[in-house]
Amino acid sequence: MDRTLSRSGFSIGLIGLVAFALLLPVGLAALVFPTPLYDTRELVAWGRHFPLVTPVHPPMMVWAGGIVDRLFGPSGTAIVAANQICLAIGLAYLYATLRLLVERGMAAYMVALTAASFYVVFAPLSWALNADILQLMSWPAVLYHFLRGRSTDRWLHWILFGVWTAIAALTKYNAAVLLIGIAAGALAVPSFRACLRRPGLYVAALIGVLLILPHVLAALQVGTTIHYGERHFKGFGSAADTARRLGWLIVGYLPILLPGAVILAISVTRRMMLWRVPRFVAASDELKFVVIVNIAMVAVLLVLIVGFGLEYIARYGAPFAELSVLALAPLFVWAADRRDAVMHQTAAALGLVYGGLAIAVSVIYLFFASHSGLQEATAQAARMVLDDWNSKYACGPGYFLGDRQTVYGIGIGAGPDGDSMALEFVPKARWFDRNKLTTKGAVLIYTLPQVPANFAAAFPDLAMSEEKRITVPVLRTHTGKTKDYFYRLVPPKDCGR
Numbered sequence: 001m002d003r004t005l006s007r008s009g010f011s012i013g014l015i016g017l018v019a020f021a022l023l024l025p026v027g028l029a030a031l032v033f034p035t036p037l038y039d040t041r042e043l044v045a046w047g048r049h050f051p052l053v054t055p056v057h058p059p060m061m062v063w064a065g066g067i068v069d070r071l072f073g074p075s076g077t078a079i080v081a082a083n084q085i086c087l088a089i090g091l092a093y094l095y096a097t098l099r100l101l102v103e104r105g106m107a108a109y110m111v112a113l114t115a116a117s118f119y120v121v122f123a124p125l126s127w128a129l130n131a132d133i134l135q136l137m138s139w140p141a142v143l144y145h146f147l148r149g150r151s152t153d154r155w156l157h158w159i160l161f162g163v164w165t166a167i168a169a170l171t172k173y174n175a176a177v178l179l180i181g182i183a184a185g186a187l188a189v190p191s192f193r194a195c196l197r198r199p200g201l202y203v204a205a206l207i208g209v210l211l212i213l214p215h216v217l218a219a220l221q222v223g224t225t226i227h228y229g230e231r232h233f234k235g236f237g238s239a240a241d242t243a244r245r246l247g248w249l250i251v252g253y254l255p256i257l258l259p260g261a262v263i264l265a266i267s268v269t270r271r272m273m274l275w276r277v278p279r280f281v282a283a284s285d286e287l288k289f290v291v292i293v294n295i296a297m298v299a300v301l302l303v304l305i306v307g308f309g310l311e312y313i314a315r316y317g318a319p320f321a322e323l324s325v326l327a328l329a330p331l332f333v334w335a336a337d338r339r340d341a342v343m344h345q346t347a348a349a350l351g352l353v354y355g356g357l358a359i360a361v362s363v364i365y366l367f368f369a370s371h372s373g374l375q376e377a378t379a380q381a382a383r384m385v386l387d388d389w390n391s392k393y394a395c396g397p398g399y400f401l402g403d404r405q406t407v408y409g410i411g412i413g414a415g416p417d418g419d420s421m422a423l424e425f426v427p428k429a430r431w432f433d434r435n436k437l438t439t440k441g442a443v444l445i446y447t448l449p450q451v452p453a454n455f456a457a458a459f460p461d462l463a464m465s466e467e468k469r470i471t472v473p474v475l476r477t478h479t480g481k482t483k484d485y486f487y488r489l490v491p492p493k494d495c496g497r
Contacts, residue, residue, distance in 0.1 A: 008095070009104030011340065013347030014112040018091070020351055021116045022084045024358055025124040029080040032362050032476055033125055033374035036076040040128050041378075041408035044069045044079070045420045046429075048412075052218040055428035056228040057131060059215060060171040064129045074412040076128075076374070083128040086137040091115055093140035094322065100147055100286050102329050105339055109346070110329045113260030116350045119318055123255065125374060127315065131172040135319035138168040139178055143293070143323065146182055147286060149204070150195050158200030162207030169212050173229055174316070177300045178323075184296035185289040192289055224428045234309035245305045245312045252317020253324065260325075263346055264332060272338040275331060283330070290326045297323070370477040377472040378409030381485050384470050385443055386414055388489070395495040398433075398440030401426070401455065403448040406485065410445050423454050438462070441492030445485055452488060465489040 005011050010018075036044065046054055047066025054062055064082070072078035091111055098107035114120070120136075127133050141164040149157035168175035186192040195201050219225045236242075267273040280288065297320055304310040334342065365371060389397055400411035400420040411420020419436075426432050437459070444455055444464060452464060465488050474481040 005105060005108075005340075009106075009108035010112070011108075011343040011347070013344050014108055017112050017347040017351055018115040021121050021354065022088055024121055024354060026077060026081045026084055028125060028358060028361065030077045032365050033371060034076045034475055035374055035376045035378055035409065036074065036079050036128065037126050037373045038405050038408065039126075039130050040065065040076075040079055041074070041412055042404065042422075043129060044074050044412050045408045045418075048416075048419070049431040051429075051431055052215050053222050053225055053430065055224045055425040057225055058170045058172060058219075060167060061129050061131045061134055064134065068129070069412070069416075073416070079128045080124050083124045083133060086129075086134055087115075087120055087124075090137035090140050090322070093137075093144045094325065097140055097144045097147065097290075097326055098329055100151075101284070101290065101326060105334070105343075106329060106332065109343060110260075110325055112343075112346070113263060114256060114322065114325055116354065117256045117259050119255035119321075121354055123315070123318070132315050132318050134171050135168065135175075136322050138164055138171055138175075139319045139323060142168055142175075142178060143182070143290075143326075147289070149198075149200055150186075150192060151286075153198055153200060155200060155203075158198075158204040159207060162204035163211065165204070165208040166211035169208070170215055173225075177297050178293075178319070180300050181293040181297040185292040188292045189285050189289050191285045218430075222428075222430060232311045233304075234311055236307065237309050242306055242309075245310065246302075248312050248314050249301060249305060249317065252312070252314040253321040255314070256318060256321035257324065257328075259350065263349070267342055267346075268332075272335050272342050274333045274335055276333065277331060287327075287330055290323075294320075294324050294327045366476060367478050370474045370479050370481045372474070372483065373405075375475045375477055376409055376483060377475050379413040381470060381472050381483075382410045382413035382415075382418075384472070385410065385445065385485075385487055388468070389443060392489070393441065393492055393495050396440035396492040397443045397490075398436040398492070399442040401442050401444050401490075402446040402487075403451050406447045407445055410443075410485070423451065423458060426458065437490075439493050439495075441495070442490040443487055444490060445487040447485065449486075455490075459490075462490050465491070 006015070043062045043065035047062040047064070047069060050063055050066050051059055053059065064086075065079070068079050068082045091114065094114060095107055095111045098110055101107075102110070123133055142161065145157045145161035145164060148154070149161050165175070165179070168178065186195055264273065264275075268275045280291070283291075301310075301312070301320070305312050365375070398419065400407050400414060400418060401423055402410075404422040404424070407420050407422055411418045414420075421429055421432060444452065446452070452467070455462075455464070467486055467488055469484060469486050471482050471484050474483055
């Protein structure tokens, strides 16, 4: 039976399923949805400055967007492809960690179910390189290197534990929940408490602190990311409000777990797999640790939601759901001689499901519908605006300013020198240069009518041209839909033709 599997435990079907799940969003981006969505445009725009601190969040996703933009430009396809590479790294770490808990075939199978989840397949089109999705890379890496550092005490694992911990913290502050879970697991399992006497753990902590220290100092000085995080805590609310937030906590696990749960339920019902709950006291120390980590993280989230009123939304749950796979995998074993059949049928079924969905989505959005963001012709609109600007001025524009859903697409589409910012974030962006705005001018571009008044209130000394309007066709759809943009020119100082 082992001859049907690779040395890693993957069958040919599972390898094909994982590759298909990772490549499908890239194909959809290339063929149907070529434009990055709003959050991704913003992180690319900010990433052109590689800041230590941003107006709202830690900088890792901004740095990732800046690197992709520097190499390939603001291409939606390139950004989604980079995102899928990050997810592949996370899946590799998930597999490596599962191998410490279950046999290789089951480890491969659980990774394939995770890869072929709604989140991995469809979320990248909306949230490529955003913090919540990047955590699917860093969190399994943090846990794996801690486990390996504990079991081998090799310096490489402790060093990488510190590095990945810093990456996780610089991606999103809720990495603290993961670290609390790891601390709880290490204290609760006696054999893990020996880590407290190992110098490698403290070297890892030092490395992590040194790597995040520049950001911490900048965040304390500016306060933007801290204040943004504080806004998510509303305080103790009504019972109904608390129930709603707890509901989103549960829903947050489903995009990653639900497809696999359905497949496993069918397999158990057909007696192709067996479901069992092993005695906790008889479990390996690694499994005890992983279970406690997951329980502790959920407990922390419950305290934050119920006690502090954390405004929890479903997409926050992705990294927690991914790590829950580690605790759930040991609950399943193969029925006698049914492993190969389960793998084959799973790969075929999920491949057909996602292939069918991809075809349906492509047909719908190529011929019968359109997506106002993912098919927006931002580069064409940027060229039209720049043609008007260049016909009047010999330099600039220094900035593209406007509302969040409009300005970043046009700004990054204007070229590598484009500097764009939503007006609401101008006071919070450390890299915004008022002198550059004055000397090189700006394009005020928007779809929200209040933008000109907001600009005039923020910069009363700067003049604006009369409002102009351009209309461009939406990309890749045969519906004939168009999108309107409104813009005004803010003349540069002493730079007319």
